Amino acid sequence: MTGDYRLPPRSIESEQSVLGAILLDAQSDRVQTVFSILSAEMFYCQPHVIIYRTVRDMNTRSQAIDLITVSERLESTGGLDCVGGFAYLAELSKNTPSVANVIAYANRVKDFAIERFAIEQANKMLEVFYTPSTLSTAEKLDTMQALAMHTAEKSRTGTVRGAVPFAEAFDSWMNMVEKRLSNDPSAVGISTGIPSLDNLLAPKGLVKGSLFVVGARPKMGKTTLYMKLALHCALMENKPAIAFSLEMPQEQLVERSLSQASGVSSSHFYLDGYEDNRFALASAKGLEIAQTGNLYIDDTPGLSLAHIVAESRRIYRERGAIGMILVDYLTLMKAERTERNDLAYGLITKGLKHLAKELNCVVVLLTQLNRELERRANKRPIPSDSRDTGQIEQDCDYWLGIYRAGAYDEHANQRDTELLLRLNRHGQSGVVFVEQRHGVLYDCDQHHARARMAEAERRSSKQSGGF
Template sequence: VRERSILRQLAATAGEIADAAYNPLGRSAKAVLDDAEARVLHIAEQGARGQQYFQQIGTLLTRVVDRIETLYNRDDPSDVTGVPTGYADLDRMTSGMQEGDLIVVAGRPSMGKTALALNIGEHVALHAKLPVAVFSMEMGASQLALRMIGSVGKLDQHKLRTGRLGPDDWEKLASALGRLSEAPMLIDETPALNAIEVRSRARRLQKQYGKLGLVIVDYLQLMQATTTGENRATEISEISRSMKSLAKELKVPVMALSQLNRSLEQRPNKRPVMSDLRESGAIEQDADLILFIYRDEVYNDETQDKGVAEIIIGKQRNGPIGTIRLTFVGEHTRFENFAASGSYRSSRFSGSTT
């Protein structure tokens, strides 16, 4: 009965898609195609939710043991079992970014959310040689490219924006362009995408490249819900769940950026906590790893921690929570390993059940 219902929906949708193709009402072919793909994907998701995929525990145990043996027999034993971020202390605490994980990077404006995500994406593309998909709903693709040139080439962003490069800068620029031109970084600057659109475009890239190393979504609160919820918190919950589903389906880490509530700035200690996540507690539940960015110099001109960023691991489903330090080089919009590597504090094992 359920299969027939799905087939009826598919037939009806196919007819509507055909009508739209013959009478696009001023829309481009690409717009009609995107809408068609989103509608078919929506039906596929409904069908998948109605099925149950039980797996025998014996099969699962065999798979887990095979994984443990593979890690044990590696030629280069390491604590990093996922995709490395490029930050030694962060990788040491998280074991890298794991396939199927939803990673939330959260912070107030000017803390460097986009910079950190891009820096990690650069490392994945340049060093792991894995494709990175960036959905940028806030900044344009050219702006991100300029940021990446400054980060990879260690060039002053102001000089790049004004064209006032010195003699040594041109060599750095040429080197950065050479490295980035070969990097599999893919940027989609379409504003206000919904979860189905992000999912269908990521699927297309996965099919094209065979494997994605990382998907970056900048940022959650700028996405549109596929259905109108009771309030924005309900819509963000739907978006958050969809991003987790995307990570599981494609077996790729998805890094979603998120804003924090403004109210935290009224506190004496402005370091973020879980309750500061904006508009939805579902983000806290869906995320496997939550990273808060805190830079004291944003609030305190007299701080002794200028150029220091605290990356606070607020949640880690299968590992410890705590704080690591990175160096923030503002003129290059770049986070780097802290000079005294090993400067991290592990508070406790999260062991979250959510």
């Protein structure tokens, strides 16, 4: 306290000790770790900001760092006098208590920077409510949640979204590549749990920050795929998955998830389910899912984009990460009033895309397709078949259609299903064959399935008078 003013949290001594340790032993593993912990903006004292930015840039360029080289670099850029001259740099080196403790000093600098940022964000929250504006209360609360998200992100990573120099972005990319090459799962995309589809998406998988749209007519298996993705994310990827459902209550979703995870037909939960071990198998799988704590279900009727954003941010703050957010399905969501439906739903798809980027996760969005596609000879869906959602093609990173010939032809194999990856902004597109049995999705031999589909189409063509 100084009079009626509170000074922001800071530790000038810790900042000086970090800089002194860098000048004394820049190539040590400890100091290299500091470069990955701290950014220049975390320092409170402006001269320290200039010095650290200079030494970090020199380190990126693999230049020698010591008292002489740093002072020469600062002098060449006109910054030496701004930081107190050579004498101050020498004082930093001389007064450093211990180079061995530099990581502890760095963490102290980082913690105080986070506290200052949190105070700044809290003041912005107050300003949102105190300043007269045209924002509704719901919009003000949404802004407050976004500010809280930025604070949480800062506490975990030390960074916050905004414009950064290319050099900083390049360092971040290099670190990510190193993690990929060392098989760190945090540096790659999310897998789907369907081996043939994962092979098509390889090597990137479903890239984090992406909007993955699944489009189909009714009874094609949208919800089956939806639960397959959610369960795989929760169990095998070991990441939180949030399933928002506007079509089914939570009990039905639980039933479907147990059937999908255990391979037990849901009919056994109605007819003599206790007479064999299948119910016990499903129950055991349910306990396994529950124990991970990774699967969340929200069956709020008529939920809005704001609700999805708020709940997703809440779970992100609690868990520190999210793997997938799944929404079933788009046209049942509560949309804002606009001149046309496609504009209203376009706002939702844009919002979900932004949410995927904000939370660094994959958002899976189910959408119903127009009935007009059933009038075509080839009823396999394409992105332009999306009902009232022309914006989807611009917003999504992936667009996958589901086609099951058995839905139109009772003589066709009712299990055979095609997953048509029509759009993939991160790689190749193509077709994958799977089987649906008793509400469960199974991978299958792609060569045999392709041959079986081709033979079925030849028979159908002959029966309809083709050649």
